[in-house]
Amino acid sequence: MLSLAGALSLAELGAAMPEAGGIYVYLREAYGKLFAFLYGWGMLLVIHSGSAATLAVAFGIYSATFFPLTRLEQKLLASGVIALLTLVNIVGVRAGAAVQTIFTLAKLAGLAIIMSLALLARGVTAVVPTQPLPTPHTTWVSFGVALIGVLWAYEGWHMLSYSAGEVKDPARVLPRSYFLGGLLVVAAYLGANLAYLRVLPLGALAEHQRVAATAMEVLAGPRGAAFVSALILCSIFGALNGTILTGPRAYFAMARDGVFFSAVGRVHPRFRTPALAVLIQGALAIALAATGTYEQLFTYVIFAGWIFYGAATVAVVVLRERRPGLERPYRVWGYPVLPIAFSLAAFAIVANTLASKPRESIIGLALVLAGVPIYYAWRWLPARSSRQ
Template identity: 40%
Template sequence: MRSRHRSLIALFMTQESTAPSYLRRLGVWDAASIVIGGVIGAGIFRTPSTVAERTSAGWQVLLLWGIGGLLTLAGVLCYAELGARRPQAGGTYVYLREAFGKLPAFLFGWTMALINYPGSVAAVATTFADYFCAALGFPAGFIKPVAVGAIAFIVGINFFGIRAGAWVQNLFTVLKLAAIALLVVVGLILARGHLGGALAADPVHPASAGAFLGALLPVLFAYGGFHYLNDLAGEVREPQRTLPRALSLGMAGVVGSYLLVNFAYLAGLGHAGLAASSAPAADLLRNLMGPSGATLMAVGIACSTFGYCAIAIAGGARVLQTMGKDGMFFSAVGRIDRTSRAPQVALATLGAWAIVLTLSGSFGQLLDYTTVGEWLAHAFGIATLFWYRRHLAQEPSPYRVPFYPVLPLLFVGTVLGVIVVTSIHAPRDAGMSLLIIALGVPAFYGWRWLERQSNG
């Protein structure tokens, strides 16, 4: 009887010590949808105006979007190899931890998972609510409650696991691509056969070489977000094969969409009209369909921004969960639910913090203050590829980035250039971003001291 009791205790302890892990449930389309949804948010519906202001011809606008797409594809191919080498949740956090140690990994999590991710969710959820309320005719007082409700709804859906979250994401990816297709059709109709005018020079907006290079900044920002799939790599089926394919297909779809949309803006509004517009997507549809066109576009942008929030919450929660599992954050955050295999505590933590930022309205400054940190994270994340190639040269890798080391050097060099230009144009924001990163150093050592104290 006593031996049977011991056996039951041993069995119970074994079951308790075997922590649940993520299940690989995402296929190629799910993963590609995450790439598309993580990149295409609200930027493509507003940023083209800024790019047109800093250029002097339609062909320059398209050239910049093409250059930005090629540079981003270089980064995507690097992330494809990193994801294939380490197909687990956490993405850049995992690569930094293995290559450079726990402090750089913690600084990434400190800046991104605790500040940038929830700040992005708060900002984009507010944008979603703004367009949603505009489309339905709700007063401005409904914007914050709708934004909070959207965040809570997304967190609740993700509580049921990655499949439920992927279903929602796939739906909104299709809707945002439909909105882009509508823009392209309307632009071609408004051009009335004079498509060559889309590339023409605009004497009203002569641009210098410096302004032309400065126009690349908003383009690159609009291409950001491709790294979210790597945060979810622990739930991708056959990751060594699926991750490279999904990243490449998804990003190719984004580049194609961006080029087509910008051509539609130029064809329908002209270079001068695009540069003067504060809402080119709405203006394009309004020119053809009247006020109902602007309302329809508001629905499309609401769908696009909602889809982005779903990805940012899911990806950010996986980074938090990995930090908790490593002892770099509260241990409860590192748990994975046995039934849904979702990081429910991490999801609730990220969602709650995003809601606080939404209600306080402070997310705008947080995003400005972490822009440099975000791009530094991309640079250092891809720099880990050099460490893997040197220290694990014999490790089999199912996918290797082509033209190594040219592509990673090109991307890292471009990102560092973006950081320098950003620091020149916005020194206060860049300084605050570096200060936030620096504050992570005492936080790291303080957290480790608390961990040692709690463990005796």
């Protein structure tokens, strides 16, 4: 529900400002170019490149299910997958969109098979404890740490905004896509978890990292577990492609605003894509995948990203006050409670991540704030050249 609230808030902004760049554009209009630049800079160094690296590293780890891989080989595979999808998305938007469609449908079909087998199976009933499972003392910090992993599963809810400038009839399509897409993801995850609970006892859910594979092994043996591992690879591959596809639109918008290399704001003459933006993001993602661990990358992404997600939903309120005449084909339901509630939750997640993972959080924040002198240097150099 938290992710759906954020998506519906962005739907208002996307329908009102259907431009390439998404959240970058909304932050620029609400808070100015510096804050928007910090988001774009953070996307490039941490949030989006880090997301791509995290997914690629996970792809390498899960590939070891089918054939033995050393840690070095896993990282090489992760880098190779990023390079492949970077090339696909340079060649054309249609190629990237086709990959996205194929792997999304494969993932949904696989989930449907798992849910059907689990919910229709006879003679398979999980043992549900009558007493609460023994757990260590639960605090708000530990609850927040668990919530971070859940939110990561829904992390793609904001990515539609980056490609808003390429959507036909955005005033109608964007709000509907945010809402229906969010509901589909919720239904898929709830259905999958009901299936797992149908097969596995609660204790097993806590003990196994590969819950889906364990559940399918109970239902269909080792081949079922292998099927799920292949499905997870499809899911990661599709999510990685979506990340590589959408992020460069923000760097493209930054270049058009004069706060990034002007060449990044050009469209490839043959492929009609922001090719240089895609290439730069791919190179940084490969560097992160080669040097960071999954847990480090994960924390960088969550901490830096949710600062700006919270600010983006507050922008709904800010722009309603500053630009009341802006045409809004869609207005978020429950205004102003829904966007404010989401932003408060987002900032609570940021604070909780700082409390639980201070070192990684501070590194992520430092990488974002390093953009402040870069921004002023970028503005000073052209001004100095024009004076001379």
